[in-house]
Amino acid sequence: MVVGAGVVGAACAYYAARSGLTVTVLDRGPVAGGTTGAGEGNLLVSDKEPGPELELALLSSRLWQELAEELPAGIEYEAKGGLVVASDAAGTAALRKFAAAQAEAGVTAEEVPADRLHDLEPHLAPGLGGGFHYPQDAQVQPALAAAHLLRASGARVRTGEEVTAVLTGAHGEVRGVRTTAGDLHAPHVVNAAGTWGGDVARLAGAHLPVLPRRGFVLVTEPLPRVVRHKVYAADYVADVASGSAALQTSAVVEGTPAGPVLIGASRERVGFDRTLSVEVLRRLAAQATELFPVLAKVRAIRTYAGFRPYLPDHLPAIGPDPRVPGLLHACGHEGAGIGLAPATGALIAAALTGRQPPVPLAPFRPDRFGPDRFGSDRFGSA
Template identity: 85%
Template sequence: MSNPSDVIVVGAGVIGAACACYAARSGLTVTVVDRGPVAAGTTGAGEGNLLVSDKEPGPELELALLSVELWRELAQELPASIEYEAKGGLVVASDATGMSTLRKFAEAQTGAGVTAEEIPPDRLHELEPHLAPGLGGGFHYPQDAQVQPALATAHLLRASGARIRTGEEVTAILTGPQGKVRGVRTAAGDLHAPYVVNAAGTWGGEVARLAGAHLPVLPRRGFVLVTEPLPRLVRHKVYASDYVSDVASGSAALQASVVVEGTSAGPVLIGGSRERVGFDRTLSVEALRRLAAQATTLFPVLAGVRVMRTYAGFRPYLPDHLPAIGTDPHIPGLLHACGHEGAGIGLAPATGLVVARLLTGDQPPLDVGPFRPGRFAPAA
């Protein structure tokens, strides 16, 4: 048994780290517990995307806009580099029809606070000299950025001053009178706190079930290709217009809409596949083939570049594509912060701030109604 904390965060990924950081800034003592190492799940398999460009007007975009501002602040405040890079995004269309669709999408985003600059076909190569010729144009999103996700998570946890207990799987949510949370049970012993935050990512549904709660979180698998280190061939996050529709799709089938970006360390990251196959980590040659083909279509120069490795990750998917953030409607003291799908790294700071405000009884920075975990409660 350990000394009680004010709050226990289950999950040492970027969402859990952000919850811990902002809770600590609010004056709470925090313990973070995870069955694996720091950033060992979805976070460690991410590309570090901080995107507003792929989100239509609505609650997720509001969360993303707040988060990009908070990431800028964190990049200045954290004591070590998290490889924050305000590189901007470039969404490209293959033809005039695709460009018309992008233009309507960008106009709606602009009304919601997003900065989007139309780039005609003859100016695309000013932003990305190695893009394929003949594209229909694009939109530049200067608010898009990137961090190194594992580094960012580690430094958020360090800044929080939280007690970190890795390698300890939570096996039960402890409750007391009237079902009020009083801590968690692990193989190493019981940890006590009046609040527990479920930030278990793809396994958030399992943690919810331990408390008798319901969250239909499912894994959505994706692959990333990592090239050999290169001079900076790709300056922005670059993706084709169909990426937005694939992100919003609920299909379980394999979808591949490539995102290509350079990194400060040299390798180019190529991602954008998604499919619901449970927790199957089997290498999908078809997914890798599609990503490679789409990447070389956008950037022909990559055809002669070696891929050094590939890795898979699981996005925590909820049916309406919005995360669950807030208090559980039936278990007092239990809060959820999971189900961010592929946007968790980008949405982490705003999620952490919302959770901290709810823990302390302060006003959240935005309307949390659309994210309420109780929206998935089974019908009586």
């Protein structure tokens, strides 16, 4: 049984069903009604330093390519690549060092001198210091990807049912869940509840310090292909790795097959506050037009907010919870959940069937957070 019908939960259902298991997916809202529906669909290796998350991202990159062939074209998989740009020579040198370390881990990164940036992106602002092209970066339409994964899994999907308790046996082992529509019995429960993963963990008596990290996206009117790649400024990588609760914005600009340009990215820990922030939108617009001056005369037709499921060490919780037999976690991916979904699903399926996982599970252990180590005072909402 999978709790959460976002793209991570859908991937868990898909790979579990492919392994021969019967799967039920529950969600208190609609399919992709949480973080997935508010995502841009980024499938990135470019923003990850060598380590467990990058290993997971490289596996997911390969699996997304397979899924693009297996699922309908409607998921809008686009292997368009990413372009990371620096404003000056010092920034370019830092990108060069970062890319060299990534290359040793299997990432393809190609340096682009300042005078060749316009070959890749004709509308980029002049005077930039240089950049790196990442051909492995890609994009999907996240809500459609989740829906098609669920459909292809053959799982029974029950939406509009909130989980109110995790049922356990005499020795504390999972026996199913209680929902607003009644009890459902299963020997395993996968917590893929995204930003609410900490709440589901608490229902089972486990501690998982997932917190919401709010972000806004600006959406422009449909345009010809003004932006060809996912393009972002070098400081985006530092923002992704930061644990600060304060507002951070860094330019991330990308076109879509449908025409609109998506503009991000902001991060701040303000709980589940969905209040529209004019300050954030101004910053995003200003930073985007610094990268692409052509956007200054383009209309922004809407904006939306979402909550990234943040864990203090920036790694997701994936795999069995040794504190509660039968409970598995697949949450806490922050802004990388869409990109990391297939690898997460493959890891969960391996754990459920006793197979060797495709990458080591140890870095993602759900019990690595103790209440004394990451208490609410330090990582509470700002």
